[in-house]
Amino acid sequence: MEQDGEAQGDEALARRAGEGDESAFETLVARFHGRVYRLARRLTGSDGDAQDVMQDTFLQVYRGLGSFRGESKLSTWLFRIATNAALMHRRRRERRPAESLEEYAPRFDDEGRHQLGEAELSLPARADELLDRRRLVEHALEGIDRLPDLYRTAFVLRDLEEMPTAEVAAVLGCEPAAVRQRVHRARLLLRGYLSHLVGVEP
């Protein structure tokens, strides 16, 4: 299977790098830096922060390769380090506590029916047509930033980086059901936030 072959290639590379083969480490950096940067950029929201996180990640990888046992895929191990580095980076940043998105959760009446009408409920699906591009970009970044860490990391890995649920679970060290629950919660809140942006309070 092609994916297995590629994964074995990664782990053989990691083993050689762990034994001190500098060119193997450089190949590993060349192979993974783009994906690590993308993930870090999605998790931190800025280029400067993403570059710091990427550097920190590969430094940790370099120092940790000797103890990498190959019990998980190299990519899983690497993305776990990058995710944790991004979370640490966010916590170190001086910033106001993010305003919760909970007010954008869907609302139901006493009998469990949607409070809004059909037209209003479908409107967030057209947020990219209805909103000015620059405003949408700015608010999309803000919305993702305002998610709780647990939801944001799962949403970024699964819905923005489009990793399979099982791989996200391996990166985050939790069950696939927990990944789905976190991503679901993030989608509900972000959907409601898009609704708010197009002028319909969810």
Next chain:
Amino acid sequence: MTTMTCRDGAEFLMDYLDGVLPADVRADVDAHLVGCPKCVAFVRSYRETPRILRESTAFEIPDGLVTSLQRFLAERRGK
């Protein structure tokens, strides 16, 4: 006859779309959707949300990224 509400349906939505719901619960969601245009509209916007967020936050990888990273790592590795 199903007793599923819109609130129940929204709760199960991700598992429903991922195809991991037990068959009987899935059938209840399907039955609710047939008779509930509001939930159909809600599902549509729920499904579009990740795409809109993904596309509106897309970015280019900066030029020279690997070169600057290799330089940073070489310095730390004492090369």
